[in-house]
Amino acid sequence: MGLDDALIFTRVVECHSFTQAAQSLGMQKSTVSRRIALLEERLGVRLLNRTTRKLRLTEVGQAYYDRCRQIMLDFAEAEQAVMQLQQEPSGLLRITAPIEFGQLLLGRVLGEFMRQYPQITAEVELTSRYVDPVEEGVDIAIMVGQPQDSTLIGRKLFETARRLCASPGYLAAHGTPRTVQDLANHRAILLPHDSPRYWPVQGESVPCQRVLSCNNITFAREAAMAGAGIAGLPLLITEQAVRSGRLVELLPEARLPVGELYAVYPSRRFQAMKVKAFLDFLMGNLRIEGGHYAGAHGSAPVNIAALIDPSVRELP
Structure with missing residues (x-):
């Protein structure tokens, strides 16, 4: 209410007329006049001296107008800044x-x-x-x-597939699983979203022997390469290790959850x-x-x- 009245008052002063101010604001002249009267009543001061021919600011009215005008300029500048942000990334x-x-x-x-x-x-x-x-x-x-x-x-x-992998040393010591059900006899390296009780293979409920949990795929890969157990890792992270022989891909028929990366934002x-x-x-x-x-x-x-x-x- 106060900001609206300040805008009306500023427009009246700049137009030097209640009639012109009302036209520019799309309001009735009587409404503008009443709002200025209510503003003066609320502030307890006279802002304008009115005659039949012109308007004249009082001393306190001049001070009030100077502050109101600065506020309106700041508001206009803020709007312009927002619009510029929408036009050019900054x-x-x-x-x-x-x-x-x-x-x-x-x-x-x-x-x-x-x-x-x-x-x-x-x-x-x-x-x-x-x-x-x-x-x-x-x-x-x-x-x-x-x-x-x-x-x-x-x-x-984008998205990427996962594969079960283990090091040649681990497979030499513990054997190579030939079926998904064989995983029940093997040591599991798990990531936080994996179930602590079952291997992360879709459509199967194979119990796992969890020996290591971690929250970083590079850490899990390094642990697998060192022989700690079998890990379900993103295909992209295992490419070079498999090619060099440091990891072996297991059970290609096993379907692990596909990893999907999203950009998330409020609205x-x-x-x-x-x-x-x-x-x-x-x-x-x-x-x-x-x-x-x-x-x-x-x-x-x-x-x-x-x-x-x-x-x-x-x-x-």
Whole structure:
């Protein structure tokens, strides 16, 4: 109410007329006159001296007008700044992402984006924990799996398969499983989203002997290569180790959950240009070819063997 009256008062002073002010505001002249009278009554001062021919500010009215005009200018400037943000990406972009994805891919893509839009600054947290973008004030949370909260929007980036793997040394000591049911006699390296009681094989309920749990796919791969047990790992992270003989892929018929990586954000409505532009840029530059990332602007391919963990997600 006070801000509306201040706007009406400012317009009356600048138009030097109740009639013209009413026309510019799309109001009745009687309404404008009544609102000014109510404003003076509320403030307990006279702001305008009225005659049949002109309006004249009182001393206190002049001081009030100067403050009101500055407020209106600040408001107009704020609106203009918001509209500019929607026209050209600028401002602080806050992002969270899984550790391996951030190290091997996000840094390069974000760097290219910031080179193209120098008005962008960024804060990035690489983490294995679950991040609520609304609660933590994050613009984009890159995470494994679709968001469970229906108020959040999830944009799928890509997916990757998982394979059961073990080292040649482990298989020499414990034998090689020939069927999925044979896994019941083997040591399991599990990630947080895996059941602690059963192997993560779809359509099967095979008990597992859990010997190690961890929240990082690189750690799980290294433990498997050292002979600690069998692990269900993303195909991309095992490519080089299998090729070099440090890991052996097991039971190709076993179906493990597919890992899906999503960019999660609060809402599409009134989405800041910086968020929309980066999401589009990320999708446009997220090209995975033969286990390698082909970056924008002709940059050299980068091995992305550790991009995604379809199990690492600490639920809140």
